Structure formats: structure tokens, C-alpha cells
Amino acid sequence: MPRSLLIISRQSPWSGPSAREALDVVLAGGAFDLPVGLLFLDDGVFQLAAKQDARALQQKDLSANLQALPMFGVDDLFVCGGSAAERGLDPKVLSLEAAQVLSAGEITALIDRYDQVITL
Known part of the structure; x- marks a missing residue:
């Protein structure tokens, strides 16, 4: 069974290449049918x-x-x-409607669910 991967994107889209790199890793994982998740955290929510x-x-x-x-x-x-x-962002009007809004406790449980975690 393939190992699962969680990418945590913590950078704003304009602060450097990290936001794009996180998306590239997620898209590549998805293209190869790797169980992959993406969490927007800290300034990453600005994406x-x-x-x-x-x-x-x-x-x-x-x-x-x-x-x-x-x-x-x-x-x-x-x-x-x-x-x-x-x-100051309302999670209900973010550009990814399918994104699930999580509390800090839920994020801890989410991270524990994945085999590998990469923070960018």
C-alpha cells in the first residue's frame, strides 16, 4: 500500500517559491495516485x-x-x-470551497493520520 503524504503550506503566495513548490509536490503526488493531503496553515491561508x-x-x-x-x-x-x-479571512469565502476548516486539535489528529509530513 502506498504511504500517505501531507503537505503543510505555510507561506503566502507572494513571499517566495514555497507556495508554488508545495502545490507542485501535491500535484505530482496526486498524478502518481499517492494518498496526499494539503493543509494551509499560518500565512499559507493567503493562497x-x-x-x-x-x-x-x-x-x-x-x-x-x-x-x-x-x-x-x-x-x-x-x-x-x-x-x-x-x-481576517472568512473560511467560508476562500477560493477552495472543498477545503475542510480545522481547529488546532483537529490539525494535530490530521498530522498523526499521515505517514509522511512535509512543511513548505
Whole structure:
């Protein structure tokens, strides 16, 4: 049985390459039928903010990659509710409607569920 992988994305989409790299790892895992999940934590929740203009920052837009996750079999998407609230984001209006909002306790249990965890 394939080992499961959880990617924790903690960086905002404009702070460097980490957000894109996290998505690339998740998409690659999904393409190879690896059981993979993606958790947006800390500033990573900013990746899900609606109506971002990546061109203004001379960055590539990540929204197409985010929307492609289900097509690659990545359905285990999670958002830290506390991180979203601390940053003034309403989890109900984030760009990934399928993402499950979790509390700190639920995140601990989530991490324990996966064989491998990578934080980017």
C-alpha cells in the first residue's frame, strides 16, 4: 500500500517559491495516485484569498493550480481556521470551497493520520 503524504503550506503566495513548490509536490503526488493531503496553515491561508492579482507582484497566479487539485485526485484539502481568523479571512469565502476548516486539535489528529509530513 502506498504511504500517505501531507503537505503543510505555510507561506503566502507572494513571499517566495514555497507556495508554488508545495502545490507542485501535491500535484505530482496526486498524478502518481499517492494518498496526499494539503493543509494551509499560518500565512499559507493567503493562497486561498479570492481575487488576488499576482501580476502586480510579478508572480505567477496559483489559482489555476489550486483549482486543478481535484482533477489530480487530491481531495484532502484542509485550512487552519485559527490561521484564517487571525488574518481576517472568512473560511467560508476562500477560493477552495472543498477545503475542510480545522481547529488546532483537529490539525494535530490530521498530522498523526499521515505517514509522511512535509512543511513548505
